[in-house]
Amino acid sequence: MGNSFGTLFRISTWGESHGGGIGVVIDGCPPRLPLSVEEIQFELDRRRPGQSEITTPRKESDTAEMVSGIYEGQTTGTPIGIYVPNGDHRPSAYAEMKDKFRPSxxxxxxxxxxxxxxxxxxxxxxARETIGRVAAGAIAKKILKLAGDIEVRAYITRVHDIEMPALDHFPSLEEVEASPVRCPHPATAELMVERIKAMRNEGDSVGGVIECRVRNLPVGLGVPVFDRLEADMAKAMLSIPATKGFEIGSGFDGSRMQGSEHNDIFINKDGKVGTATNRSGGVQGGISNGEELVFRIAFKPTATLIQKQATVDKDGKETELMGRGRHDPCVVPRAVPIVESMAALVLVDHWMRHKAQCQSFDFESK
Amino acid sequence: MGNSFGTLFRISTWGESHGGGIGVVIDGCPPRLPLSVEEIQFELDRRRPGQSEITTPRKESDTAEMVSGIYEGQTTGTPIGIYVPNGDHRPSAYAEMKDKFRPSxxxxxxxxxxxxxxxxxxxxxxARETIGRVAAGAIAKKILKLAGDIEVRAYITRVHDIEMPALDHFPSLEEVEASPVRCPHPATAELMVERIKAMRNEGDSVGGVIECRVRNLPVGLGVPVFDRLEADMAKAMLSIPATKGFEIGSGFDGSRMQGSEHNDIFINKDGKVGTATNRSGGVQGGISNGEELVFRIAFKPTATLIQKQATVDKDGKETELMGRGRHDPCVVPRAVPIVESMAALVLVDHWMRHKAQCQSFDFESK
Amino acid sequence: MGNSFGTLFRISTWGESHGGGIGVVIDGCPPRLPLSVEEIQFELDRRRPGQSEITTPRKESDTAEMVSGIYEGQTTGTPIGIYVPNGDHRPSAYAEMKDKFRPSxxxxxxxxxxxxxxxxxxxxxxARETIGRVAAGAIAKKILKLAGDIEVRAYITRVHDIEMPALDHFPSLEEVEASPVRCPHPATAELMVERIKAMRNEGDSVGGVIECRVRNLPVGLGVPVFDRLEADMAKAMLSIPATKGFEIGSGFDGSRMQGSEHNDIFINKDGKVGTATNRSGGVQGGISNGEELVFRIAFKPTATLIQKQATVDKDGKETELMGRGRHDPCVVPRAVPIVESMAALVLVDHWMRHKAQCQSFDFESK
Amino acid sequence: MGNSFGTLFRISTWGESHGGGIGVVIDGCPPRLPLSVEEIQFELDRRRPGQSEITTPRKESDTAEMVSGIYEGQTTGTPIGIYVPNGDHRPSAYAEMKDKFRPSxxxxxxxxxxxxxxxxxxxxxxARETIGRVAAGAIAKKILKLAGDIEVRAYITRVHDIEMPALDHFPSLEEVEASPVRCPHPATAELMVERIKAMRNEGDSVGGVIECRVRNLPVGLGVPVFDRLEADMAKAMLSIPATKGFEIGSGFDGSRMQGSEHNDIFINKDGKVGTATNRSGGVQGGISNGEELVFRIAFKPTATLIQKQATVDKDGKETELMGRGRHDPCVVPRAVPIVESMAALVLVDHWMRHKAQCQSFDFESK
Incomplete structure (x- = not known):
């Protein structure tokens, strides 16, 4: 274990950057889900490098093959195997890394x-390993959409110190994809792109923050006490490379408020129980409350620099390492589909768990 | 599942606030660990209410009984059952809560x-549920200390907007316990105590931030790619009631830095590979790197207020709820031993997993 | 792990023969199941020693307390804790066992x-550990009965070499309980009782075979390829103390047949697909097929004898051990409720898993 | 889940008979194990059809590719992906099966x-799914051999009603492989081959029994109470297609003995504690005792016949089905490497679990 995630909708990823390829096995997918390889490829294309001027110029086609679990366009309920062969093999570019440790x-x-x-x-x-997550996430997102009209949307709110203003609506996929940086506020997006280009020119890098929102989620997802929805979501997010923090709803800022300001008052929303504010971020007591799920993830600046850095070698001897070649000055835009994928995986899994425990049996009518 | 945590060192908690009691079963504890019930009681006493003037005046003795898994003062390798009977039962105090939903x-x-x-x-x-975690955490902390001289120390760095200055050393347990608020900076601790008392007088509440540090950790704990050490730690922390955020090392602030500032340069520290700075927070690639583990957790203000609040009842009708009786204006000081416990549980589990996979077999010598 | 069983309906047992007590935590039980402690006690009374003239005369009252997970007569969906304090503590009776190993x-x-x-x-x-299993099994059996009219019935078909004739119907609980040996064929039961008494007089012991049948099971329980229904059932049964074998349907005898004799021809039974024979034992491809589930378990003779036996001590020195005191010449009758319990646990778990994966979503109607 | 097996050494298989291919992911393999694809291919060749005159004449090359987890001839501790593309696709041969259910x-x-x-x-x-198991089993067997000189040997003891005499030694691989039927008693093997050929000529089939023995196993493998070694072994064996029964040591015959005959007396064997007989089959209290592990598995006759059989179609209408084409009159010989593989997987997993819990920490010396 360690390379598997989920309980009922469970994925196992395998593969290295170089060598045969990258893949994922999805075990527990509900049967009779209409699914095409194009739907998976669509998300992989959002993740892969070389999409725009601000990502690494590495060309990786990342073409998915579905090698099991599908029959005549529908899932069969048996494991779905997805395989993405590696290409672009340049081992010589990595000779120096064999003996020296790259910082961070x-x-x-x-x-x-x-x-x-x-x-x-x-x-x-x-980060090529995340190909398997995104492929599986494409399936999870489809289940959420088809079975409950549930939408998962991630986008960048900050790059370095450039932050977009608060968003007053649930952004569309088009708004997010409109800029290569995946920030749905066009003016801010432009500044972010400039910053990233500047960093690339310096051989330096920057990090940022991704916000993720989910709408139309039913009440009841999450299992107290350890498998709270926010706990599993935090694990999912911190399992993504380069992440340093997670917060839900009011997050760290919430810890600066008084209870009388922070509490989400319950109100009647068109016959349903809702809350007037959403500092809870859509989760109370570890269980979704029907409001929008809202959380944020902090990404550190890319560790790979096109600069000379001090380091040590395998024998502990101090030396220097010169980054060279292709480099991604800000990985955060490409992390957007990874965040969505991990979120969707958590949600499908918890939805299935909720149905299994709480909606399988009707003892009262007996 | 949902009420169990860990893979090899696995705990399952049970019990409600009222009714029979609260308990935990620990499965997978190594045998022959010297253990007394007093060691568990020591940690439970740190967690229970009524310890000081700033916590709820509820008196709960929380007396632990070890009902299995110990023989002549040592663990036997079979499940350790710990049982804490409930007392202080006052159901009438909760009559109003039967039909009305308390906000947040x-x-x-x-x-x-x-x-x-x-x-x-x-x-x-x-939060009485956390008794089981603290009892199990006492055992995990003992294993870490005895087997590797590993120490886990949590303390409060912020209450509401009162923040202590950066700490220049690993604080002792005595320093942390010196103030009822568990902040190791005495002048700040005093201000925090005043703030909490002021909140209690208003029937209001505040949250804050806990920092946790671990020293003497070996290199190698954590399993890529999903069970990274920080991912499992994030889950552990977000499973604690009232938490809203988690960050490791540089955290959210790190996402404002450039790579050239943020990278931790490797150096030779007395013959061992170490890093000059610790923005990684002790983890790289999901695996402990031998530096201090450092992470922080955000707690929201207590939801229970001694004030009138708007809400709805079970039928969705809007109404009001008047908090009354005993109330804890800031739960963060009592959360300190819970944070330490969850951290210790993650570390013991990952240590056992690391030994199982990477240190069990020596193929080379064959 | 090791002391937990099941995935969605998951039990964890704890406790030793002597010391505080024996218990079980049930995690994942569906909410709103009507449940009383008497229903649990009923099954515990079937398991406990001292019920009849053919079991050990040890008097153990084995009184269950439900310490969590129940509210106003219904399950709450949170962990159900059940605790059975130990009594009848006679450590002196075991002094010799401290240093000498009892054979088998x-x-x-x-x-x-x-x-x-x-x-x-x-x-x-x-075998006191099985108290927790039987308590949990009582709940599982209730779920099966209430939600699907599913009945699990175990009974003895052989003691030593005394075998009952093939049964032509699904026996009632009353038929099974009519004799202390729990064989539903009265004439055979009488012979079995005589044999067991004879063994007791010689200080010797015998084993036997239990058959278990389940009716009204829906089609679809069991998950290929590793969690086949018969695979999980085999594990459940071999986890019971003193078991040496498991077979389903035609079992070992089936391996002596030709395919043309062995195959179960499909027929139309009142509009439903059924099989003319049931050599499959109710499972095909690892999945229940709607026919009766039928399997058998072999139990070895009790290892404890009231005879002198050769053995070695902790230092490896050859010595002798004299069994004394109370002894159960045949544990098989008391194992009947344990077999039923483990079977019910497997079935509830797989039913929940089946519903989660295959009956949660309806993609076609979208 | 359902398609994964093991806890610390965990495999996940995927793939169907037709379509892309068959594969397995092995998670948790210890690093630095020398491993070549030839070692895996060797075992796959033992499993594949078309090896001899008594198996199906289907030609499947079953060529394994190792697509991850290996670097310069050694395992890296990351997931090992193995992929076996399918060939020999003849969908037309299966047209009739689309609507009719094959019996058993x-x-x-x-x-x-x-x-x-x-x-x-x-x-x-x-049964093509078992390719993944055999590939993973090859790795598990190598670990056992290299780290502990542990050998796993399976062989056929009975085909239909032809049974070989009791074996007085641990047979070599050569003895087993000497005959196409994998029975190490040459005279019996010859009769078995004749019987299988006769069945093939009639379009009929037979089953049989495989015995598996393991030598040099350390004391201590197996975790009470649910994950007893024999319980996990029973699950492993019953997860193999066409199995109907499992027994360990004395098995079903043991239930016909008296305790005084059945008990394995402890003796001192050259300074080590051993037993004079081995009716326990190498396991006591769910834990390996250092004696040979011995168990047997019953296989039913192959369900596919080259005969006309009654059945029903998808609408429940009674009809007939004519088996045609290629058919394997007895799958038991080809199941021998599958049994060994599953046994080895259980043993490696339990060895790692044992080391993790019982051999990781030395508290006494502190």
């Missing part, structure tokens, strides 16, 4: 934990 | 998810 | 695996 | 459970 990368910890590592392109610690 | 509590979501709820004292959503 | 018991393996053991009454390896 | 196959239950099925070659219920 996983080189040192992998080497020490396992006593061996595939250093080419970061091996298993490469 | 779990009343509405539990009722809607399960179609039934034990409303007395919050039932399962009561 | 767990003394040697526990001591070697854990480096420590509670030798009193067998500690955790005592 | 999984057609009806899959169709009813999932509401859809890939009928070509049995889809997911095809």
């Amino acid at each position: 990368h996983a080189d040192f910890t992998y080497q020490t934990k396992f006593g061996i590592r595939n250093h080419e392109g970061g091996g298993r610690s490469s | 509590h779990a009343d509405f979501t539990y009722q809607t998810k399960f179609g039934i709820r034990n409303h007395e004292g919050g039932g399962r959503s009561s | 018991h767990a003394d040697f393996t526990y001591q070697t695996k854990f480096g420590i053991r509670n030798h009193e009454g067998g500690g955790r390896s005592s | 196959h999984a057609d009806f239950t899959y169709q009813t459970k999932f509401g859809i099925r890939n009928h070509e070659g049995g889809g997911r219920s095809s």
